[in-house]
Amino acid sequence: MTIHSYFCSRQRRGGQNTCVRFPPQLLALSILLASQPTLAQDYFDPGFLNVLGGKSEVDLSAFNQAGGMEEGSYPLEVAINQREAGQFTLEFKKNAQGKITPQLTPAFLDSLGVNIAQVPSLKNLPTEQPIDDLPTLIPQASTTLNLAQLRLDISIPQVAMKPGLGNAVDPALWEEGISALLANYTLSAGRTSNSSSGTTQHSNNLFALLHAGANSGPWRLRSSVTHTRTDNSGYINQPRTNSQSTRLSETYLARDFHGLRSTLLAGESSTGSDVFDSVPFRGVKLNSNELMLPPQLRGYAPVINGIANGNARVTVRQNGNVVYETWVAPGPFRINDVQQAGLSGDYDVTVTEANGEIRNFIVPYSSLPVMLRPGGWKYELTAGRYDGNMTQESRRAEFMLGTLIYGLPQGFTLYGGALAAKDYQALSVGSGISVKNIGAFSADVTASSANFAETQQTGQSYRVRYSKSLISTGTSVDLTALRYSTRNYYSFSEFNGQGFRLEDGVSPWLQQRRRSSFQTQLSQQLGSWGSLNFRASRDDYWGSERSLTGLALGYNNSYRGVSYGVNYAIDRMQDSNGSWPENRQLSLNVSVPFSVFGHAPALQSMYATSSMSRDNTGRIQSQTGISGSALNQAFSYSASQGLGNQGQAANSNLSAGWQGSKGSLSAGYSYSEDSQSINLNASGGMLVHSDGVTFSRSMGESVALVSAPGAAGVNVSGGTAVTDSRGYAVVPYLTAYGKNSVGLDPATLPEGVDITQSNQNVYPTQGAVVKANFATRIxxxxxxxxxxxxxxxxxxxxxxxxxxxxxxxxxxxxxxxxxxxxxxxxxxxxxxxxxxxxxxxxxxxxxxxxxxxxxxxxxxxxxxxxxxxxxxx
Structure with missing residues (x-):
């Protein structure tokens, strides 16, 4: 018997094992030579691959070292300081040291966020000159190639990076997308039957909504059409009646101006609500678009200042979660690009030095929706005609509006604006400030002048807002606002609707003029004891002794997977006389997952639920049932039984729904002793493009059209879509102006179809339809x-x-x-x-x-x- 030995190595690409058989004499010689000291680099003799005799015919010298590769062009995913930058095709060549390195250029590094103008060794180089030894030009910089993952990691010290970039996307990558028609649709139909006094009344209802649009280059055309129809029959001494209406609304044409970081809109829309109350209008609006800013420059967050003794890592946590991390050079550092996370929650900053020394300090953080970082700005310019629909008619006044918000140092923000119409003028000015441990405050005053039939009414409205989070106690004052208006103050909506009758179904207090308004939201975290949430509001009105009060107080917790909660609420419920008395309600709800009874897959998405409520009239109602999902949560179902204590009819409810890649369907049925009802619902989306029509789920503003010819039935982006018979699919939700990863699941490819790459990055503008083409090999x-x-x-x-x-x-x-x-x-x-x-x-x-x-x-x-x-x- 001949004994052989084997040498096995794992190849980087694909993780395959390669084994080579050795005669025992050769193995012994190898061990003897390996036992001798040597200064030479590791070398693998290609002759081992041809041990049957003869000379090796393949040159593997490029793979002698870990990560070795041949010269050439490679399509790679590039990341800089652990931040994904996009996909690029880079050239790799040998440098003067004999190492194969990427041929980077100053222009390419600048696009990645390197501060070329401030790096002495780079600022005078030609923009397209290849750089094959980056560390000699930027100390402590490095490039690391992971050929198995086709990824190049570039590490640049923070001192050499442009400030305030973080996860910024180069505007040059933004895509306006393809020309296309797109639409979301919703259909709902129902039939209700009620029996009383020996007769049965029937009511049939139909509702249809189509939100459609068209894209061409940077232009976005959008419009909504709603249709309602109601048929009633079976009422004593009344003929069969029906009513229907069709309404076109929210029609506008818009486009971006990236240089101004703004959006221009013409048509039907609403003004902003940062300075004045929002009002609907028909006209033209030019406003700043904060979505074009990197996420870490939106809104307000405090500046973090500190000193590093050496190259140190700075970690910022909020409520225990890491929200920012970077490396800083020795000396003072200033961080002003931490992404806003909520309106409050102090920053816990940790500085970890290279020698392991750790320092920690707290930066108080509270903000309000109107506040901006130093140098940040927002504006709006609108000209048009009031287009509200709360009253059957209105003044429809033509107006012009302008607002401006500007961030100042030391946590200050100034804001103001003016609104002018023929018989109405308003002026507003205010300021916000973040006062470290105390919280964030803002105060503003709005003065108005309104003319009614030769009577001029002049008044003022004062508003104060506050926000604060206390980490030590777990208390968060999410937003508290107090507003007071004098008797003769009119908002623009109140001016246009004054003296006109409200539309049917509109709450009556919306026509009254508010005197004072108070609202607050509080939350209290109790650790393992759960959490408390509190929301309260109170409005009173001029010329009325009535007030409108709303309150919600809730406690929620869970124990071994069983969730439970207690809630108390005050709202309003319309009674049989058409009035709206206060309704006070205390409720208890419990949800028990079936997973507590076993580990069977069918039990993991089933729940038993029960709820009980009691109102201020002593009426008690309860609902008990089961709910769950199946087939990877595509199918959902529920069944419940309701009971009451004051003669309410016991009711049984069944519902089922299906969420597919091309839309959703649901149906429900309810039965009681004197009534029964059934309803059907459908929703989805449709995209018309140069290659045909593709159906999808309901779509968001920005979407991607995936094209993989011949690849039918392939899962896209984690199951959000599935390619149709031609290989097309729609990814329904993308982040505007940001990087979005669109991928195909290779495991779902049909037989005989392969793809050269399974993932692409796209960067859509707002409302864009971007196309992701995947090359297929059939x-x-x-x-x-x-x-x-x-x-x-x-x-x-x-x-x-x-x-x-x-x-x-x-x-x-x-x-x-x-x-x-x-x-x-x-x-x-x-x-x-x-x-x-x-x-x-x-x-x-x-x-x-x-x-x-x-x-x-x-x-x-x-x-x-x-x-x-x-x-x-």
Missing amino acids: GYQVLMTLKRETGVVPFGATASLINAPQEENGSIVGDAGQVYLSGLPEQGALNVTWGDNPDRQCRVNFNLKETQTTPERPVREITASCVSANEKA
């Missing part, structure tokens, strides 16, 4: 053994399909001459190379007609001969 997947002369094609050779697209680089031949190829036609030829000389090249003709696949072997396997030009001769 054909057979084959594991081919390549024979040559008396042996096999050498390890490391490259096999590529003749006449294949240029972007397909071929596959590497592995051990025993085996190579995996995808997208092959039934007949064709391969070009195999392992050097530049003709004797290191050969050609393979293949025919896959007789090959088959099985569930156990989904890849076809054949053996083929590789014939060189000399052999042909």
